[in-house]
Amino acid sequence: MNKPDGIPAPTVRRLSLYLRQLEAFLETNLRTVSSKQLGQALRITDAQVRKDLAHFGQFGQPGIGYAVEELIAKLRSILGTDRIWKVLLVGAGNLGRALLAYRGFDKKGFELAAVFDNDPEKIGRPFATGGDLVVRSMEELPAETERLEIQLGMLAVPAPIAQAVAERMIEAGIRGILNFAPVSLHVPAGVTVANVDMAVHLEQLSFSVGAGREKPE
Amino acid sequence: MNKPDGIPAPTVRRLSLYLRQLEAFLETNLRTVSSKQLGQALRITDAQVRKDLAHFGQFGQPGIGYAVEELIAKLRSILGTDRIWKVLLVGAGNLGRALLAYRGFDKKGFELAAVFDNDPEKIGRPFATGGDLVVRSMEELPAETERLEIQLGMLAVPAPIAQAVAERMIEAGIRGILNFAPVSLHVPAGVTVANVDMAVHLEQLSFSVGAGREKPE
DNA sequence: CTATGTGAACAGCTTCACAGCG
DNA sequence: CGCTGTGAAGCTGTTCACATAG
Numbered sequence: 386m387n388k389p390d391g392i393p394a395p396t397v398r399r400l401s402l403y404l405r406q407l408e409a410f411l412e413t414n415l416r417t418v419s420s421k422q423l424g425q426a427l428r429i430t431d432a433q434v435r436k437d438l439a440h441f442g443q444f445g446q447p448g449i450g451y452a453v454e455e456l457i458a459k460l461r462s463i464l465g466t467d468r469i470w471k472v473l474l475v476g477a478g479n480l481g482r483a484l485l486a487y488r489g490f491d492k493k494g495f496e497l498a499a500v501f502d503n504d505p506e507k508i509g510r511p512f513a514t515g516g517d518l519v520v521r522s523m524e525e526l527p528a529e530t531e532r533l534e535i536q537l538g539m540l541a542v543p544a545p546i547a548q549a550v551a552e553r554m555i556e557a558g559i560r561g562i563l564n565f566a567p568v569s570l571h572v573p574a575g576v577t578v579a580n581v582d583m584a585v586h587l588e589q590l591s592f593s594v595g596a597g598r599e600k601p602e
Numbered sequence: 603m604n605k606p607d608g609i610p611a612p613t614v615r616r617l618s619l620y621l622r623q624l625e626a627f628l629e630t631n632l633r634t635v636s637s638k639q640l641g642q643a644l645r646i647t648d649a650q651v652r653k654d655l656a657h658f659g660q661f662g663q664p665g666i667g668y669a670v671e672e673l674i675a676k677l678r679s680i681l682g683t684d685r686i687w688k689v690l691l692v693g694a695g696n697l698g699r700a701l702l703a704y705r706g707f708d709k710k711g712f713e714l715a716a717v718f719d720n721d722p723e724k725i726g727r728p729f730a731t732g733g734d735l736v737v738r739s740m741e742e743l744p745a746e747t748e749r750l751e752i753q754l755g756m757l758a759v760p761a762p763i764a765q766a767v768a769e770r771m772i773e774a775g776i777r778g779i780l781n782f783a784p785v786s787l788h789v790p791a792g793v794t795v796a797n798v799d800m801a802v803h804l805e806q807l808s809f810s811v812g813a814g815r816e817k818p819e
Numbered sequence: 820c821t822a823t824g825t826g827a828a829c830a831g832c833t834t835c836a837c838a839g840c841g
Numbered sequence: 842c843g844c845t846g847t848g849a850a851g852c853t854g855t856t857c858a859c860a861t862a863g
Contacts, residue, residue, distance in 0.1 A: 398802065401806070404805075405784055427786045464808055465808040465809055465811070465813065470812075479703035487700065489784065490801055490804055493805070537804070537807055563807060569644045569645060577810035579803040582618075583706060584618065584706050584707055586796040586798060587687075587689075587707055587712050588618045588682075590780060591712075592681050592682055593794035594777045595681075595682030595687075
């Protein structure tokens with residue numbers, strides 16, 4: 386429905402934040418917001434908010450602002466989360482299990498549909514206690530991906546094998562990878578990678594906090 | 603030793619990536635790298651690599667490149683990870699436990715030194731099986747933070763109380779917060795926040811992958 | 820001849836400021 | 842009036858291209 390390209394990456398990131406904040410506003414029964422209100426909540430200028438939204442059409446009312454519920458629907462449509470995305474996970478280790486435990490994406494429109502690992506100890510076993518997912522062998526990845534029509538994958542394997550596993554995922558038809566391995570993946574055009582690396586974030590904090598003084602106190 | 607400000611945020615983020623890649627290069631016994639090699643591994647232009655490093659001095663040799671081991675040391679010094687940072691965690695739930703499971707930061711110079719929660723069920727209990735950390739009451743946060751000289755904190759509590767908890771952390775002396783709660787924290791100047799939100803990342807993927815066509819196949 | 824460091828050109832994102840609409 | 846939508850201005854970060862060093 387909307388153009389994929391031509392949209393600045395920072396804008397897309399902020400769309401998620403707008404959506405999140407609007408959902409919070411809706412909880413408080415707010416029917417309408419101005420770009421200023423929305424911006425203040427997120428520490429963004431009002432002009433920025435309007436520019437971001439303007440990329441996708443004009444859904445504000447001069448003198449009034451934006452209808453919260455309507456804007457939420459619009460943002461979901463733009464982001465593509467007005468439908469359910471099936472997601473697979475490769476790597477059923479601690480980190481992988483943690484991802485499942487963090488039930489944040491269910492209600493965001495993402496559904497964990499399959500789990501894979503190459504450890505014989507794990508294959509065939511239930512992924513999490515109480516869950517209905519069974520860990521499958523890597524050999525089953527292509528068939529299952531196609532059968533379930535999965536397009537997104539989470540990669541939670543050790544760094545040394547991450548690139549190879551990513552390639553198998555892509556070959557199986559995965560078009561977006563959420564990468565938790567601390568390596569830079571090389572992927573062909575048409576495949577998108579998003580990286581989550583806590584070490585990088587902690588180093589940012591270390592830099593910001595530590596740059597001022599050498600010793601605490 | 604280095605200026606905190608005047609350095610672009612994107613540069614700081616890349617410094618972490620350089621460090622990570624250099625450590626990988628060192629494993630393969632590479633003694634020297636050019637900005638081109640380093641850039642190719644990370645999908646960054648060579649000019650960008652040089653510009654980033656140039657902010658902090660001149661540690662390359664024309665005709666040769668950069669000494670890997672030396673550059674690693676220099677980057678650690680710049681990022682402030684040439685020493686150990688003690689980190690506290692608030693929120694001993696699934697997500698918090700997951701963070702511990704992800705033993706990635708130990709060797710990056712970060713040490714989980716204390717865990718807090720307000721759930722009476724958890725207080726006084728060991729945080730993780732086998733670990734030596736005991737979950738403490740939120741009341742102990744200020745004293746423990748000061749006693750252990752902790753400056754960084756990870757926030758893994760439910761969204762509705764995240765802002766309030768962040769304020770208690772800051773009051774206790776925390777100067778950098780790694781925020782896992784899906785809200786925008788408002789913090790005073792002098793305090794740095796880094797956000798980790800899987801939903802935001804998944805929405806990016808959804809946008810990139812889904813924007814092209816409406817239906818798969 | 821190879822690779823750095825850097826001023827200058829370029830590109831892209833953000834902010835400003837205001838016309839226009841409800 | 843209040844607030845959106847948007848051209849124009851401003852700014853920040855990236856890329857280019859070359860002088861310089863080994």
